[in-house]
Amino acid sequence: MSLIQVEGVSKEFRINRRHKGAFAAVKSLFKREYSYKVAVRDLSFNINEGEIVGYIGSNGAGKSTTIKMLSGVLVPTSGSVIVDGLVPYKNRKLNARKIGVVFGQRTQLYWNLPMEETFDLYKKIYNIDTVQFKKNVEFFVELLEMQPFLRTPVRQLSLGQRMRAELVVSLLHDPKILYLDEPTIGLDILVKQKIRKFIRQLNEEKSTTVILTTHDMDDIDQICDRVITIEKGEKIYDGPLEQFKAQYSVGHKLSVSFKTRYSGVNDPRLRVIEIQDHKVTVLFRKEEIGIPECLAILSQIGEIEDIKITEPNIEEAVENLIVNEAGKVLV
Numbered sequence: 001m002s003l004i005q006v007e008g009v010s011k012e013f014r015i016n017r018r019h020k021g022a023f024a025a026v027k028s029l030f031k032r033e034y035s036y037k038v039a040v041r042d043l044s045f046n047i048n049e050g051e052i053v054g055y056i057g058s059n060g061a062g063k064s065t066t067i068k069m070l071s072g073v074l075v076p077t078s079g080s081v082i083v084d085g086l087v088p089y090k091n092r093k094l095n096a097r098k099i100g101v102v103f104g105q106r107t108q109l110y111w112n113l114p115m116e117e118t119f120d121l122y123k124k125i126y127n128i129d130t131v132q133f134k135k136n137v138e139f140f141v142e143l144l145e146m147q148p149f150l151r152t153p154v155r156q157l158s159l160g161q162r163m164r165a166e167l168v169v170s171l172l173h174d175p176k177i178l179y180l181d182e183p184t185i186g187l188d189i190l191v192k193q194k195i196r197k198f199i200r201q202l203n204e205e206k207s208t209t210v211i212l213t214t215h216d217m218d219d220i221d222q223i224c225d226r227v228i229t230i231e232k233g234e235k236i237y238d239g240p241l242e243q244f245k246a247q248y249s250v251g252h253k254l255s256v257s258f259k260t261r262y263s264g265v266n267d268p269r270l271r272v273i274e275i276q277d278h279k280v281t282v283l284f285r286k287e288e289i290g291i292p293e294c295l296a297i298l299s300q301i302g303e304i305e306d307i308k309i310t311e312p313n314i315e316e317a318v319e320n321l322i323v324n325e326a327g328k329v330l331v
């Protein structure tokens, strides 16, 4: 049976309607008016133990609302959520022992305490066995290279150091599932790489199931095996990352600079997307035409000075998928 089972889940928020003016404020004391916002609609998916799933979509698509229902913070309006045999909102305490949560924009750390003492505090909160605790602290501190700043108060840590600390406190009690909401937001590329590598190692060594929401498509590319895409509250894709990229990417990009002015190419497999004097950029699909053949065709136009090939990009694939789906709705 799957570790996480989401079946026909919807979440609707009731929003207080406010009218302008003093009279309207008085009137609203007697008669409240509401509007409703459907944040998630008829959502279903299953996630097995040990999977790393990227949960992606545009701003306001419903990602955080889903994670909050999985972690028991929000109650679904309809449908069922079962996490490791429990209904999260009905068993918040038990569920909390099975999950770790990191929200990139919110902290679980204590400003004035150094990490060493914060770890001790979490040991008490979760009542973690001493042997398990020591083993975990050692393991995480080494993997995330945290030794140099264990005794520094949190308020003096950099954003990257704090994010590593957030990860550790959410993992000290060995949760089966880790929910990560924008874990690399605002970090420099070196720290991002460190965190991505850590998440993969965690998954390999402890089989932790990871659900990651992010707008950074490199996170998805480098961490996840499977992608679920949600748009306007509805699931629009669920499958392997590689299939997602192959199905929705616009293709490889090839930019060629000529010694002389670019004079035009006529092959349906090469889609010209940009022309600048001596330079042309074309899109092509590797299934239709290989790079050597592309270059052979382009070299007939003139002498080539420089080339640049860009791999399909997952960001474009997401945009493409959303445009496709919007088209379907309109038809």
Ligand SMILES: Nc1ncnc2c1ncn2[C@@H]1O[C@H](COP(=O)(O)OP(=O)(O)OP(=O)(O)O)[C@@H](O)[C@H]1O
Binding pocket: 013, 014, 015, 037, 038, 039, 057, 058, 059, 060, 061, 062, 063, 064, 065, 066
């Ligand atoms: N407490 C709330 N009350 C009313 N509406 C809400 C509430 N929380 C979320 N919403 C609305 O539900 C929709 C989904 O929001 P949600 O935060 O889940 O999106 P998201 O995919 O996480 O977006 P982002 O990528 O911007 O964080 C949005 O339209 C949002 O405004």
